[in-house]
Amino acid sequence: MRHLAPNLASSGEPDAAEWVARLHNRPNDLSLRRDFDSWLKSDPANKPAFDSAADAWSRIGALSDEPEIRSARAALKADLAADARRRHARPQMRWAAGIAAMVMAGGFGTALWLAATSADHSAPAVAPAQMAEAVYQTGVGERKSITLADGSVATLSTDTVLRVTEWGARRGLTLDRGEAFFQVAKNPQRPFVVTAQGRTVTALGTAFNVRIDPGAWSVSLLEGKIRVADPAAHNSVDLLPGSRLEQHAGATWAVAAADVAALTSWREGSLVFDNQPLSQIVGELNRYSDRKIRIASPRVAATPMSGRFKTGDVGGFVDALSAYGAAKVRTGEGGEIVLVAP
Known part of the structure; x- marks a missing residue:
């Protein structure tokens, strides 16, 4: 039976997709369920957004070489180009990447929706008259x-x-x-x-x-x-x-x-990849988080993926990988996240 990939042209509510992934992966987590119920009640629009994302989730499963998957990749690139044009016209605008697709090429090919919203909530700092050796710096995960x-x-x-x-x-x-x-x-x-x-x-x-x-x-x-x-x-x-x-x-x-x-999507709080190995994606995500991910399986490391991922959200990222059977998740020393073959 053929399954259809999600349509990237529909922006939807990014949080809804993340809730679908987390609830799918941790169905018996009562604390997570309570948080989800609170989120549903916080806005009347959340319930229909979640239902839409859940429906798309249930229909996901197309192989990576299917026309819909290729179409999803093309739509992601078009969406990114549109974001760039809007940023050029309105440099300070806030944007939501919506529900983006992660396309996994390989034996189990799937398309996965991940949340990727981001905005700078504080105005840019204004430097005084410049002096030699003025220093500006950021910590891990900071922008x-x-x-x-x-x-x-x-x-x-x-x-x-x-x-x-x-x-x-x-x-x-x-x-x-x-x-x-x-x-x-x-x-x-x-x-x-x-x-x-x-x-x-x-x-x-x-x-x-x-x-x-x-x-x-x-x-x-x-x-x-x-x-x-x-x-x-x-x-x-x-x-x-x-x-x-x-x-x-x-x-x-x-x-x-x-x-x-x-390459510069990090300015909006997201990272964009096109058919790149999971090892490279994990390497980029690790730059933005104190909690690191390590891949213990060469096969998992070589799995090519495409999509837009939220910087710093390593928890949501590995939840999604686990939910779709791309990898199993283990906890290593010091809280390190270890990905092994499913």
């Missing part, structure tokens, strides 16, 4: 926006340290660790320069993302034009919108077209 003295905005991702090192004829900042997105106020007379891993990213007025990982670093460009340079190697390259430069230790620079909106 912060800083409006610099020239009107440029730096948005810091999880576990990030950014320093203002020069603020005169040149607007200079250094990313010591983590990831940051920059929306640069145009000023041709004052170049905006971000230094990371000894390389510089120079812009006059643009929007770009810089990230440092163990043994690697990358730059992604959303709009405008930037020049990335390595003074020590006397090497430089100009990036155009929709491109990403990445370099791993000991390797040369690699520049390629990229889904930059997906």
Whole structure:
């Protein structure tokens, strides 16, 4: 019997999908049931939203190569592109990703709905007149926006340290660790320069993302034009919108077209993946949470998935994996979440 994948064009109520996943996985948890009853009573719209999500859940089960699954992937990409256009028109708007699909490719292929709502509830901090060595940082799972003295905005991702090192004829900042997105106020007379891993990213007025990982670093460009340079190697390259430069230790620079909106979706509190192994998805989720996930099965680690996932919600993520038989969940030392083969 064929099952239909959920239609991503319907936004629905994100919380409803998360309740379906958790109740499905923990049907005998009385505390969870009490919390769910309270949620139902908190808003008259919650009951029909839950019924709709539960109905879709019951019909999920299509193999990953079915037309509906491919259609769901395409819809997710279109939804993400629409989000990016709305952000460009209204930078401060709050959005809800709605009920997104996670498509698991493999022997058991399923489509899964996960909640992914996020918004910054506090206004961006406004920096005073810049002074050398002004330092901004975030903790694990934290996100912060800083409006610099020239009107440029730096948005810091999880576990990030950014320093203002020069603020005169040149607007200079250094990313010591983590990831940051920059929306640069145009000023041709004052170049905006971000230094990371000894390389510089120079812009006059643009929007770009810089990230440092163990043994690697990358730059992604959303709009405008930037020049990335390595003074020590006397090497430089100009990036155009929709491109990403990445370099791993000991390797040369690699520049390629990229889904930059997906790469920077962390600004809205979500992470977007397209047919990437579970090991990579878990690695990204771990960046945003003190409670880590470890995969103990090579088969589970290699399972490709697509979807939009809420940053920091490791509990909901592993509940969903377990509910659909993608992995079994164990508790390791210090509360570590361990995923093993089902």
